[in-house]
Amino acid sequence: xxxxxxxxxxxxxxxxxxxxxxxxxxxxxxxxxxxxxxxxxxxxxxxxxxxxxxxxxxxxxxxxxxxxxxxxxxxxxxxxxxxxxxxxxx
Numbered sequence: 001x002x003x004x005x006x007x008x009x010x011x012x013x014x015x016x017x018x019x020x021x022x023x024x025x026x027x028x029x030x031x032x033x034x035x036x037x038x039x040x041x042x043x044x045x046x047x048x049x050x051x052x053x054x055x056x057x058x059x060x061x062x063x064x065x066x067x068x069x070x071x072x073x074x075x076x077x078x079x080x081x082x083x084x085x086x087x088x089x090x
Contacts, residue, residue, distance in 0.1 A: 046083070048079055048085055050078070053076050057073040
């Protein structure tokens with residue numbers, strides 16, 4: 001399912017226009033992104049939690065040449081599925 005398919009499904013399930021479903025989805029993604037940028041975490045009980053984890057700088061290897069390269073530190077997004085979501089897909 002891609003973004004367009006999700007918007008179509010949301011509109012059909014909620015009985016709203018595709019424009020309203022698109023606005024709702026964009027609001028969700030924007031608010032999750034802004035919360036994570038600010039160092040917070042987002043929890044939807046029964047579905048899951050998004051959080052930010054810091055990955056330290058490290059030395060890696062170029063697989064083609066075997067030469068060492070420095071990989072910069074960065075923030076990565078983590079998602080931990082909730083029990084209800086995990087149960088639903090298993």
